[in-house]
Amino acid sequence: MTGIAFRELSPVSFLERAAAVFADRPAVVDGERRDTYAQLWQRAQRLAGLLAARGVEPGDRVAVLSPNTHLLLEAHYGVPLAGAVLVALNTRLAPAEISYILEHSGASLVLVDAEHRDALGEQPIPVIDSESYDELVDGAEPHRVEVADERSLLSINYTSGTTGRPKGVMYHHRGAYLQALAMAYHAKLDTSSQYLWTLPMFHTNGWCFPWAVTAAGGVHHCLRKVDPGAIWRAITEEGITHFCAAPTVLSMLAEHPEARDLDHVLRVFAGGAPPWPALLARMGELGFDIRHLYGLTETFGPAVVCEWQPEWDAADAQHRARLIARQGIGNVVAEPVRVTDPDGEDVPADGLTPGEILLRGNNVMLGYYRDPEATDNATTDGWFRSGDLGVRHPDGYVELRDRMKDVIISGGENITSIEVENALTAHPDVLEAAVVAAPDEKWGEVPVAFVSLRETGGASEAELVEFVRTRIAAFKAPKRIVFGDLPKTSTGKLQKNVLRNKAVSG
The missing domain is CATH 3.40.50.12780 (ANL, N-terminal domain)
Structure with missing residues (x-):
């Protein structure tokens, strides 16, 4: 009875289904490249065959260093089809950070976009770059390894490592399958959907949208930056x-x-x-x-x-x-x-x-x-x-x-940075704001704000401090405001660790 009532869940099955029911529908738009779902399924299987021919075995880790291109999208299917584990790398990491992740994950092969080849440096493991990737995939034999355990390792996503070495977060097939369905449901994706890849696919596997969009039969529009x-x-x-x-x-x-x-x-x-x-x-x-x-x-x-x-x-x-x-x-x-x-x-x-x-x-x-x-x-x-x-x-x-680490404790009172940021960004001249703690001899910590103004904005520090005091308790207002562009990660998140260091150093 188990054989007909249960099948191991894997997000790869979404592409297999899409290739059957949406075969001739557009699947991927990447510059001048246009692939249907039937073509994407064939390419994913051939990528799996290429990996197997290069010695990748089930359970091996395959790293990918690429912006949002068809290479990285195909890897979300081709790597697990080979029974391997996907390790998508942040394209903004330094060579030393990339080397650490490759060593820590035990990657046995790297797929890399030619634009980022230099970031790899000299590696002791095989590298396939995008200049030869398409030709190699087209010439490979289709291959597939069935998922034997839905809770087995699908991918490893490394954290940013702002407070130490990055940690490798382990995803399983079951979780990715269910999360992809949740994203398709909440985003109301369907066959008419045109999804633009503004979010990096290397960031938590693109919130599982590489699989969600395919499950819905929508179109992936790749965007390099x-x-x-x-x-x-x-x-x-x-x-x-x-x-x-x-x-x-x-x-x-x-x-x-x-x-x-x-x-x-x-x-x-x-x-x-x-x-x-x-x-x-x-x-x-x-x-x-x-x-x-x-x-x-x-x-x-x-x-x-x-x-x-x-x-x-x-x-x-x-x-x-x-x-x-x-x-x-x-x-x-x-x-x-x-x-x-x-x-x-x-x-x-x-x-x-x-x-x-x-x-x-x-x-x-x-x-x-x-x-x-x-x-x-x-x-x-x-x-x-x-x-x-x-x-x-x-x-x-x-x-x-x-x-929890961003809560500012000033004179025994807790100040949440988000509350102060919301007060600042309510001012019409403020484009963005980030608030962090700075050491203070009297109060222990005080809030310091880093503010980016609109091109037409000319608000002064005194004006903004007074504006905040009209909206929240006066003791929560920033004691100092620094104007300028705010540092961000590759996914657009503010780098508060950088700002904290600036606030501490004065």
Whole structure:
């Protein structure tokens, strides 16, 4: 009976199905390249054959260093089809960091985009670059290794390593399969969807959208780098209907000279950092349908989604922006989110009492690769500890207050950086803001703000401090404001660790 009632889950099966039912439909747009789903399935199987011919065996790790091109998309299928484990590398890492990950993961082969070949340096393992990749794949024999255990290793995603060596987060086939379905469901993907790859596929496997878009039979539009002009052109010329992005990318789009009101529905998943209400209101004015997500590398990307409720339609624009700025509820395949106090008890759902956000379920990692101590430290009583501070509202929606390490303790009072940032970005001259702690002899710590102004903005430090004091308690206002561009990661997240170092050094 088991044979007909159960099959090991793997996201690779989405492509097999798409090749059968959407064979001649477009699957991939990458520059001048156009592939159908039948062609993508053939290429994925031939990539698996190429890897096997180069000595890759089931369980081996295959690393990929590439921007969002068809090479990296195909690797999300071809590598697991070979029975191997995908290790997608951040293209902005330094050569030493890449070497560490290759050594730590035990990668046996690297696929690399020619533009990033120098970042690899001299490696003791085989390398296939994009200049020969297509020809080699076309000449390979199709190959497939069946998944014997859905909880076996599918990919390893390395964290940014801002506070030490990056950790390898282990994803399993079952989790990726279910998370992909959750993303397809919440994003309302279907065969008419035109998905633009603004989010790096190397970042938590692109929040599982390499598999989600395929499951829905939509079109993958590859984008080598985030460029607001290119994004606006894709929206206009290609009819893009979906993309994912950090709030800073949305800010770039809203401020770009080509920004215009949309003439079709465009759904955006925003995550990586809490979007500020003023930005959400601006994007809403342009016609973007924003959905706020929350998650971590350890949770296959977005484990929590701010699910829209029709009753919110009657609210005014500013109130709606505050509602959708919340992180929300567990996605359709996740377990309910908990917010707990230091004793492990759930905090009251009053929207005020803070606690640590805990998660568990099928879309949580197996653990950290070759690091059982870190795995133990990140879990408690069967729950993953996010390290994020949040509150639960009476309607059950969770709202992030801060990273626990980012809470500023000034004179015994807790100040959450997000609250101060939201107050700053409500000023019409402010484009972006980041608030961190700086040491202070009297108060222990005080908030320092780093602010990027709009081109037309001319607000002074005194003006902004006074503006913040009219919106939140005066002691929470920044004691110093530094103007200028804010440092960001390749995914558009603010690098608060860099700003903290600046604040400490003065």
